[in-house]
Structure formats: structure tokens, C-alpha cells
Amino acid sequence: MNLSKSRIALLALGTIVTIALGITYRGALRKGSMKVIEPPPAAMKPGASPVTLKDGTTRDLAAPSGKLLVVHFWATWCAPCEEELPGLLAWWREAKADPRIELVAVSVDEEWKVVDGFLAKRGATDLPVALDPGKAAASSFGTQKFPETWFLSPDGEVLLHQVGAQDWTSPAARAALEALEAKALGTGRTAG
Numbered sequence: 725m726n727l728s729k730s731r732i733a734l735l736a737l738g739t740i741v742t743i744a745l746g747i748t749y750r751g752a753l754r755k756g757s758m759k760v761i762e763p764p765p766a767a768m769k770p771g772a773s774p775v776t777l778k779d780g781t782t783r784d785l786a787a788p789s790g791k792l793l794v795v796h797f798w799a800t801w802c803a804p805c806e807e808e809l810p811g812l813l814a815w816w817r818e819a820k821a822d823p824r825i826e827l828v829a830v831s832v833d834e835e836w837k838v839v840d841g842f843l844a845k846r847g848a849t850d851l852p853v854a855l856d857p858g859k860a861a862a863s864s865f866g867t868q869k870f871p872e873t874w875f876l877s878p879d880g881e882v883l884l885h886q887v888g889a890q891d892w893t894s895p896a897a898r899a900a901l902e903a904l905e906a907k908a909l910g911t912g913r914t915a916g
Contacts, residue, residue, distance in 0.1 A: 811892035
């Protein structure tokens with residue numbers, strides 16, 4: 725196999741870029757900020773987004789919930805999702821005390837057995853989970869990679885869209901989440 729110098733240089737450059745992106749991405753959660761935040765278009769609302777709940781019922785995530793609804797799309801096979809899970813769970817264990825806030829962690833895995841085993845091994849069985857095996861709800865929201873998180877107002881409008889894994893426990897992330905809660909709910913979080 726005879727590779728020209730330009731092909732070898734191109735392969736080497738590709739390898740270097742891939743390694744650099746991997747190092748940058750893996751370290752992103754440790755830097756203490758929310759990585760990517762995309763403001764939604766004005767008054768954006770997702771289309772019908774049915775997911776299956778653990779009890780077998782269906783829920784449309786696009787329907788107004790009357791709460792600040794956090795829709796988090798993830799998968800068990802997604803390394804950034806796994807890395808992010810402890811912080812998401814820590815945030816949720818605090819936030820769930822406020823009845824005006826709801827989290828639905830939507831797995832795009834194919835079956836409950838896989839999701840349940842994954843969460844059990846990580847001590848995360850209290851995470852409120854739904855299943856979207858065909859990725860229909862994820863597509864309706866516009867999710868293209870995992871994890872992605874959508875924050876919806878009580879009337880169902882998208883307030884914020886986060887792409888990629890987040891450090892849910894960093895001071896910057898906590899301040900941003902509290903500001904979002906205040907905007908969506910009118911006041912700060914209340915214990916309850």
C-alpha cells in the first residue's frame with residue numbers, strides 16, 4: 725500500500741483533530757459551566773411528542789404541564805449521558821421538592837430492561853424516566869444528538885435548549901437554572 729505524503733499528512737491531521745476534540749469534550753463537564761445553550765426561536769413549541777411511562781401509559785411532552793418541565797433526552801449507550809448522570813440526579817433530588825418543577829428523563833433505548841438495569845447499577849432508580857424507542861418525541865423536539873435538554877414553560881413554550889452534557893452541579897449551572905426557574909415560575913424555588 726503506497727500512501728502519498730499528502731494522504732499521510734491528511735490522516736495525521738485528522739487523527740490530531742479527533743484526539744483534540746475528544747480531550748476537549750471529555751474535560752468540558754469539569755470546567756463548571758453550562759457548555760452549550762441555544763435560545764429557542766420566539767414562542768417555539770414542539771409538536772406532539774408521545775413517550776411511554778413506566779406504567780405503560782403514554783404522555784405527550786408537548787402538552788402544557790402547568791409546571792417548568794425539563795425534558796432530558798439520553799441513552800444508556802451514550803458516554804456523555806453516563807458522565808452527566810450524577811449531576812443531573814443531584815440537581816433533580818433537590819429540585820423535586822418544588823411541585824412546580826418536573827423532570828422527564830427520556831431514554832431513546834429500545835426496552836425498559838436495559839434502562840432499568842443501567843439506572844439500578846448507578847443508584848439512579850428515582851430518576852423520572854420515560855421511553856422513546858423510535859425517537860419520535862426526540863425528533864419532534866428537534867433533538868439530534870444525546871444528551872439534549874429542553875426547558876418548557878408551564879404553557880409548553882420552549883425556554884431553553886441545552887446541547888450536550890452539562891455540569892448540573894457547578895455554581896454557574898445552578899445560577900442559570902435558578903434564574904430560569906424564576907423566569908418560568910415567577911419566583912425562586914420553594915421548599916415543599
